[in-house]
Amino acid sequence: MQEIELTKVLIGGVSQNQAYFESDMAELNELVKANNMLVVGDIRQNLERAVAATYFGSGKLDEVRQLAEENDAHVLVVNDELSPSQIRNLEQNLKMTLLDRTGLILAIFANRAQSREAKVQVQIARLQYELPRLRAGEQANLMQQGGGPGFANRGSGETKLEMNQRTIKNKISQLRHELKQMEVAQQTKRAQRDRAALPTVALVGYTNAGKSTTMNGLLRSFNEDTPKTVFEQDMLFATLDTSVREITLPDNKKFLLSDTVGFINKLPTQLVKAFRSTLAEAAAADLLIQVIDFSDPNYQEMIKVTEKTLHAMGIDDIPMIYAYNKADRKPETTFPLQTGEHDLVYAATDPASLELLTQMIIKELFANLTKVTFMIPFAAGKWVDYLNEQTNIIAQDYTADGTQITAEVSPEDRQRLAEYIVEV
Numbered sequence: 001m002q003e004i005e006l007t008k009v010l011i012g013g014v015s016q017n018q019a020y021f022e023s024d025m026a027e028l029n030e031l032v033k034a035n036n037m038l039v040v041g042d043i044r045q046n047l048e049r050a051v052a053a054t055y056f057g058s059g060k061l062d063e064v065r066q067l068a069e070e071n072d073a074h075v076l077v078v079n080d081e082l083s084p085s086q087i088r089n090l091e092q093n094l095k096m097t098l099l100d101r102t103g104l105i106l107a108i109f110a111n112r113a114q115s116r117e118a119k120v121q122v123q124i125a126r127l128q129y130e131l132p133r134l135r136a137g138e139q140a141n142l143m144q145q146g147g148g149p150g151f152a153n154r155g156s157g158e159t160k161l162e163m164n165q166r167t168i169k170n171k172i173s174q175l176r177h178e179l180k181q182m183e184v185a186q187q188t189k190r191a192q193r194d195r196a197a198l199p200t201v202a203l204v205g206y207t208n209a210g211k212s213t214t215m216n217g218l219l220r221s222f223n224e225d226t227p228k229t230v231f232e233q234d235m236l237f238a239t240l241d242t243s244v245r246e247i248t249l250p251d252n253k254k255f256l257l258s259d260t261v262g263f264i265n266k267l268p269t270q271l272v273k274a275f276r277s278t279l280a281e282a283a284a285a286d287l288l289i290q291v292i293d294f295s296d297p298n299y300q301e302m303i304k305v306t307e308k309t310l311h312a313m314g315i316d317d318i319p320m321i322y323a324y325n326k327a328d329r330k331p332e333t334t335f336p337l338q339t340g341e342h343d344l345v346y347a348a349t350d351p352a353s354l355e356l357l358t359q360m361i362i363k364e365l366f367a368n369l370t371k372v373t374f375m376i377p378f379a380a381g382k383w384v385d386y387l388n389e390q391t392n393i394i395a396q397d398y399t400a401d402g403t404q405i406t407a408e409v410s411p412e413d414r415q416r417l418a419e420y421i422v423e424v
């Protein structure tokens with residue numbers, strides 16, 4: 001197989017003595033890899049604050065220039081979001097292409113987006129990012145993305161830049177409109193599922209924590225025949241779309257499980273907004289499972305980032321299980337182990353762990369089920385089917401008057417079938 005030549009890049013960051021600077025830079029390295037580029041050098045500077053005009057100080061810039069030359073690198077990726085003028089100044093000063101952390105994350109998302117919805121969301125985020133960063137030379141690029149201005153010559157005094165800004169703004173509102181329509185379709189689907197009254201669980205958490213692996217583990221444990229598994233990979237942002245699957249437990253209890261996009265420190269605000277609808281599944285869930293990479297020394301910071309992001313998306317007040325994953329990578333750690341009412345230490349690849357996680361999910365979702373006996377007349381036979389499909393049947397007898405069924409039911413079902421109750 002032919003080797004693909006990866007673009008060589010330098011990564012750089014200014015540290016203000018932040019506690020998490022090291023792991024932040026390591027993460028930037030992973031992000032660069034996820035964008036199919038190769039890190040050939042690393043530049044760091046300790047400063048009270050980044051230099052307003054050029055991010056790095058002038059001595060550091062000489063160092064960057066030299067390192068770039070030695071390693072034949074033409075791209076510099078920096079660890080923060082830069083202002084448009086910082087990017088311009090640096091590009092002129094270094095004669096290199098500049099990419100900031102936000103631009104890099106947006107590029108990864110753009111490459112990975114699969115569904116139409118994810119693609120539109122990412123495109124909106126990218127256009128919003130580009131809007132204040134427009135330069136005269138970028139017309140061609142925008143025309144390709146935006147499909148042309150479409151409304152030439154509005155007032156002769158207008159500059160090309162303003163024209164372009166209007167083109168982008170127009171494109172953004174057009175895409176938003178498109179997204180809205182997709183959201184309506186999604187909501188309809190969700191409403192249909194709600195009618196089926198299945199409780200829903202959403203896996204959330206930092207990128208690469210093991211959400212998809214946990215989802216696949218649960219699917220394989222219970223749905224042997226058709227494990228429509230999801231994509232899992234040791235790479236940041238492997239998952240960009242929400243996938244929902246139904247899980248049926250051996251006693252016929254059912255719930256919906258969804259896998260969602262991962263979060264990251266300094267997730268571009270444009271993307272936080274853009275992914276609100278992707279995360280609508282999580283917002284509507286009865287239970288969240290926050291998957292945490294317990295083997296990462298930085299896991300506590302990752303929890304904070306996850307909670308901050310959830311909050312920014314308006315996802316609060318949903319019960320949450322804290323699932324400390326990858327315990328198999330910590331030799332001193334016993335697992336599976338429930339360490340609190342809502343906490344467990346586990347490994348997504350270990351069947352006993354998945355069993356414990358399942359027990360905790362059941363406890364949260366089905367605690368309010370009660371055993372009820374119904375007498376369902378033949379004329380209302382559809383409810384016999386319903387109970388057999390949706391609940392755990394304890395006993396079932398066919399009598400001259402109809403079907404007598406004892407089942408574990410939710411308060412909603414109990415109310416729905418109240419007229420047929422003979423015993424509780």
Ligand SMILES: Nc1nc2c(ncn2[C@@H]2O[C@H](COP(=O)(O)OP(=O)(O)OP(=O)(O)O)[C@@H](O)[C@H]2O)c(=O)[nH]1
Pocket residue numbers: 206207208209210211212213214231232233234235236237238239240261262263291325326327328329346347348349350
């Ligand atoms: N050793 C070990 N590796 C795990 C475990 N769970 C997940 N992994 C690995 O961690 C990597 C990331 O797993 P994913 O399930 O793709 O992570 P994710 O949270 O879905 O990540 P994104 O979709 O990128 O947000 C993969 O290489 C998995 O094989 C575990 O329990 N133990």
Ligand SMILES: [Mg+2]
Pocket residue numbers: 211212213231232238239259260
């Ligand atoms: Mg995933």
